[in-house]
Amino acid sequence: xxxxxxxxxxxxxxxxxxxxxxxxxxxxxxxxxxxxxxxxxxxxxxxxxxxxxxxxxxxxxxxxxxxxxxxxxxxxxxxxxxxxxxxxxxxxxxxxxxxxxxxxxxxxxxxxxxxxxxxxxxxxxxxxxxxxxxxxxxxxxxxxxxxxxxxxxxxx
Amino acid sequence: xxxxxxxxxxxxxxxxxxxxxxxxxxxxxxxxxxxxxxxxxxxxxxxxxxxxxxxxxxxxxxxxxxxxxxxxxxxxxxxxxxxxxxxxxxxxxxxxxxxxxxxxxxxxxxxxxxxxxxxxxxxxxxxxxxxxxxxxxxxxxxxxxxxxxxxxxxxx
Amino acid sequence: xxxxxxxxxxxxxxxxxxxxxxxxxxxxxxxxxxxxxxxxxxxxxxxxxxxxxxxxxxxxxxxxxxxxxxxxxxxxxxxxxx
Amino acid sequence: xxxxxxxxxxxxxxxxxxxxxxxxxxxxxxxxxxxxxxxxxxxxxxxxxxxxxxxxxxxxxxxxxxxxxxxxxxxxxxxxxx
Numbered sequence: 026x027x028x029x030x031x032x033x034x035x036x037x038x039x040x041x042x043x044x045x046x047x048x049x050x051x052x053x054x055x056x057x058x059x060x061x062x063x064x065x066x067x068x069x070x071x072x073x074x075x076x077x078x079x080x081x082x083x084x085x086x087x088x089x090x091x092x093x094x095x096x097x098x099x100x101x102x103x104x105x106x107x108x109x110x111x112x113x114x115x116x117x118x119x120x121x122x123x124x125x126x127x128x129x130x131x132x133x134x135x136x137x138x139x140x141x142x143x144x145x146x147x148x149x150x151x152x153x154x155x156x157x158x159x160x161x162x163x164x165x166x167x168x169x170x171x172x173x174x175x176x177x178x179x180x181x
Numbered sequence: 182x183x184x185x186x187x188x189x190x191x192x193x194x195x196x197x198x199x200x201x202x203x204x205x206x207x208x209x210x211x212x213x214x215x216x217x218x219x220x221x222x223x224x225x226x227x228x229x230x231x232x233x234x235x236x237x238x239x240x241x242x243x244x245x246x247x248x249x250x251x252x253x254x255x256x257x258x259x260x261x262x263x264x265x266x267x268x269x270x271x272x273x274x275x276x277x278x279x280x281x282x283x284x285x286x287x288x289x290x291x292x293x294x295x296x297x298x299x300x301x302x303x304x305x306x307x308x309x310x311x312x313x314x315x316x317x318x319x320x321x322x323x324x325x326x327x328x329x330x331x332x333x334x335x336x337x
Numbered sequence: 338x339x340x341x342x343x344x345x346x347x348x349x350x351x352x353x354x355x356x357x358x359x360x361x362x363x364x365x366x367x368x369x370x371x372x373x374x375x376x377x378x379x380x381x382x383x384x385x386x387x388x389x390x391x392x393x394x395x396x397x398x399x400x401x402x403x404x405x406x407x408x409x410x411x412x413x414x415x416x417x418x419x
Numbered sequence: 420x421x422x423x424x425x426x427x428x429x430x431x432x433x434x435x436x437x438x439x440x441x442x443x444x445x446x447x448x449x450x451x452x453x454x455x456x457x458x459x460x461x462x463x464x465x466x467x468x469x470x471x472x473x474x475x476x477x478x479x480x481x482x483x484x485x486x487x488x489x490x491x492x493x494x495x496x497x498x499x500x501x
Contacts, residue, residue, distance in 0.1 A: 036198070037198060037210075038195060038197045038198020038199075039194060039198070041193055041194045041198075041212065041214075042192070042193060042194020042197075043194070045214070051218070052217075052218035053213065053215060053216070054193075054212075054213070055211065055212070055213050055288075056197065056210075056212045056214075057209065057210070057211050057281065057284070057285070058197075058201070058209070058212075059208065059501055060207055060209070062208035062279065063205075074426055074427055074430075076424070076426060076477070076493060076495070079477035079478075082477055083477075104500065112205075115501075123218065125213065125215070125289075125292055125419070126323075129213075129285065129288070129289055129292075132211075133285055136501055139500045139501040140499070140500055141497065141498055141500075142479070142498060143500040143501075144426070144474070144495065145498055145499060145500030146495065146496065146499055147500075157427055157428050157499075158499045159497075159499070160496070160497035160498065160499050165497075215419055229418075230345055230348075232342070232392070232411060232413070234395055235392060235395035235396075235411070238395055239395075239397075260418065260419075271419075272418070272419060281501070292419055296417070296418055296419040297415065297418075298397070298416060299416060299418040299419075300392070300411075300413065300416055300418075301416055301417060301418030302344055302345035302413065302416065302417055303417045313345055313346050313414065313417075314417045315415075316416065
């Protein structure tokens with residue numbers, strides 16, 4: 026399990042190549058890559074603010090929970106902060122498990138939590154000004170799926 | 182959209198690095214990697230047989246359906262056949278979409294279909310003999326999730 | 338004349354990967370009956386149709402499907418890809 | 420003495436990223452009232468508590484939570500990571 030919060034770019038391909046290698050019980054690896062999208066067509070950059078100290082703590086807690094809940098062989102979270110241009114990679118998640126359902130569910134769980142529970146805030150900066158990205162109701166709603174332990178995967 | 186059915190190994194990291202690059206509307210990239218697992222501890226190799234011609238056709242049809250249903254910016258399926266050792270990569274899927282839910286759902290949809298509808302058959306060969314891998318009821322059951330168009334993602 | 342392909346353990350039981358046969362069977366099920374009548378190895382391969390799948394000209398189909406116009410029939414167990 | 424941190428638009432409205440204050444507030448809500456009474460910029464930042472989140476010593480918490488023993492309070496809008 027590794028958690029990295031950094032301003033520097035990361036190499037998605039190299040991280041994918043390194044991740045989950047050599048695990049004896051690994052049958053499934055899922056990765057997620059988040060990319061800065063310019064929906065308005067007028068964004069110059071996205072600025073990501075975070076809460077140093079709490080960020081690492083919150084993410085490590087979430088990753089530890091995912092590792093236990095889905096018996097993961099490994100998990101990785103990388104999240105950048107600072108100024109990013111459209112098309113740049115913001116963050117990535119990777120999970121390794123015996124079976125595909127566990128790897129998928131754990132990656133989605135991590136994403137849902139990172140969206141609404143890790144202390145990051147996004148601001149879109151363009152020629153017309155700067156706007157903080159508003160939290161979406163559906164991102165908050167996505168967490169409901171994980172609150173009931175009965176919804177836990179049977180690991181098939 | 183690319184579909185490759187091949188005996189040769191593929192480079193997961195390099196495929197991840199290449200995939201979804203430069204798409205203007207891509208906010209989310211999901212990849213799945215399947216790895217040969219040796220559950221019995223006695224497997225020497227896994228032999229994957231397929232139906233040349235139908236394989237490419239069936240997978241292309243499934244990928245086209247996923248592209249349309251989730252408005253994907255891109256999708257990739259690589260599936261190997263022939264003899265593979267434990268720890269080797271069998272196959273990978275990648276999806277690129279605007280939002281994470283669509284990228285995740287499309288990747289899971291492709292995996293569920295590849296498991297039960299693409300003409301591949303796995304045989305585990307070990308010192309004790311050779312066994313065809315039996316299809317799992319839960320893999321067949323996984324397809325139910327995708328049969329109802331009302332279950333389609335709202336693309337959030 | 339129709340091409341018949343066998344995969345996985347169906348291929349192993351029949352003992353060959355493909356063959357070309359002359360048949361006047363109306364449906365897939367009729368063709369299976371013809372094959373079973375030929376030799377014991379076909380009997381073994383087609384003992385339980387619920388354990389088998391069929392593709393007609395490379396499209397998944399049903400045992401009740403008509404064979405008219407079909408050039409290639411493939412028999413195999415449920416797929417185990419991914 | 421307690422450290423107060425502000426993030427995102429809360430930080431922008433208050434006009435600083437952190438400050439150290441002397442307070443005898445019993446709960447987070449009491450602390451918010453103290454701050455709002457100080458200056459208009461706090462009034463602007465804390466106008467709608469439903470739009471805010473609070474962390475106590477780097478753990479997400481509630482506005483009703485007691486401040487006893489807490490060394491660091493952080494105020495921010497709902498997170499938008501990922």
